Amino acid sequence: MAQTAFDEITGGVTAPQGFTAAGVVAGIKYDRKDVALVYSEREASAAGVFTTNIVKAAPVLLTMQHIKGGKARAVVANSGNANACVGPRGMEDARTMAAETAGLLGLPPGQVLVASTGVIGQPLPMDRVLPGIRRAAAELSREGGGDAALAIMTTDTVAKEAAVTVSLGGVNVTIGGMAKGSGMIHPNMATMLCFITTDAAIEPAWLQKALAAAVERTFNMITVDGDTSTNDMVLVLANGAAGNPVIDSENADYAAFAGALEALCRKLAVAIAADGEGATRLLEVRVLGASTERDARLVARAVAASSLVKAAVFGKDANWGRVICAAGYSGASFNPDKVDIYVGDVQVAEKGGGLPFSEEEATRVLSGDRVVFTIDLHDGDGDATAWGCDLTYDYVRINGSYRT
């Protein structure tokens, strides 16, 4: 990715001009916020990336339909219930959520995108969801981004918001976003949701291209437990309120916008990995020198996803044998006899064999909030980074406890 000059700012989905949001307590999950609404005051280009799981929740299927036209004005989301695997009722309920939101905001239902996260296999309590949507519509405000970020959380321990500004053709545009990570209120499947807003003017096709590229290097490079949810989605709305020259080709503005979007996605993705269920530290796996970027990604993801590597990080164990083993079964092609491995700044293996290293030094670098493994394959110039977290007793506790 080309380097882009952008600045991080505070805020989330309401940082860009022309967006309002709200997050309210609808009662789906006891007394925490559970319905979020994000609204663009003007029509926006829309793009999305969705779970590859063939078992897709109803709101995923509906939003995939609605986004086809490339335009949208609102995102309505609930936490506490995934609206997945509930039969034909699932699509009816997702449509009703879109219709209710559209009616309140004076939009065609096709311009409302719908998302859900939470327990699977239980019908949505629409008698709570619909009043929640009505309250959220009434509370939409320029200050509502934080509440919306709270309303999409499940077992997340912190809300995840980020915003950046970048200059396009001399005009400052803002990109904001919020995300939720892997968790469940009843112990059920993890779900990743991310909603991004921007006041940049960009045609839908280029917005989709920039989003897909950013997701490939960010959200697709994080792992908590290897389980791909039925409900994952990343959406972006670009309403053009900043007044920059419309991006309608792969020009310099496109590159700057795409770079800033990727930076925003990376920040949210890393926040999700760091807040993985039960996690005590972030695991970052940097792969250098792969023969292709694809091979670099395969290795980085396999190492970050390895239960044995994750348990070793929990135990502060510089267990590089597990790292090279995971690289070996990743599907990537490389020569094991050329591999160098570092834990933090401590080299632990050279040319595929172990080096003597100070266990004290290794324990030091393994005790931080962020543990970095660097794997140099010396086989080309393909690079990639993946993020995960350690495997802890709390992961087992959270996901092994009874549902009731």
Next chain:
Amino acid sequence: MAQTAFDEITGGVTAPQGFTAAGVVAGIKYDRKDVALVYSEREASAAGVFTTNIVKAAPVLLTMQHIKGGKARAVVANSGNANACVGPRGMEDARTMAAETAGLLGLPPGQVLVASTGVIGQPLPMDRVLPGIRRAAAELSREGGGDAALAIMTTDTVAKEAAVTVSLGGVNVTIGGMAKGSGMIHPNMATMLCFITTDAAIEPAWLQKALAAAVERTFNMITVDGDTSTNDMVLVLANGAAGNPVIDSENADYAAFAGALEALCRKLAVAIAADGEGATRLLEVRVLGASTERDARLVARAVAASSLVKAAVFGKDANWGRVICAAGYSGASFNPDKVDIYVGDVQVAEKGGGLPFSEEEATRVLSGDRVVFTIDLHDGDGDATAWGCDLTYDYVRINGSYRT
């Protein structure tokens, strides 16, 4: 697989005629047996299946060379050290193990197969290994199968042996085997080893074909943590001592032999899954009605490998949403709206949606030593079964503890 009439008997690798074995304490891992030797009194057809990890331990590479001729007489194995990722010394040490064994037994070194399991990245202590091999050679006996099975254990909690008899052309032949599962003495990577002996007479090509087919349905259908080791291997020696008509085509005797071999492999594979690190119960995932056997295997393996499913089994949680989710990302093709799911004999989902079920009943079936999920895809007649274990606090403890 065609059904085969076979009988289970007691014993392991020395149950077939013409094999002796020993297991001794060489001092590689404190005071437990750690060098195993299996010897065929006559030349035997040999076949093997090896790890697909591109990072292969030296003994794997050497044994792959030695087995090419289709003949072997002995298997020498050590636990406590994987002889992996130690540079050129690894192959030298593996060759020395073969040469020492060959010298003691009066064999060409190419007829000795070598295996190692244990910590990665540390050179083999040959000053202990070689005296161990000498002692093992001196102690070879018809009663030594049990000691050999003990000597290949790492964090296994029980030794794994099995034997079956089957009639081939009116002659009773015996197949015996021993295996070790996923574990490590220092916390390092899991390794699966299995050595099978038989007094059946069978040409190497047919032995290889029968072994590959059996492994595909048994050892390749178990999972403990999704990490494919650098050292995995399954070997079989067939010495013909039973005097059956030599199997040299895909005739009725081949089918009977292959069926009995698969049954033996299944018994050892299930024993490995049940003894997975930290496991409290065996997880069996039966998939019915897939459009192909390959799709059935993909679904069964993905469900058995899902951390979320495994944690739910630990927590006795009938969390079928995680089951259908894992099926959905398995790579298999099916229609989510046709899927029925059972936990034990309790149906929990029908046509992709949840059914009301008694949580008491579900807890009952989830409390046994073996938890069976049955997934009927109603999409064809492809069937498969996979085995795994629950994900427990002890898995994290075993793999997260410091190496020292």
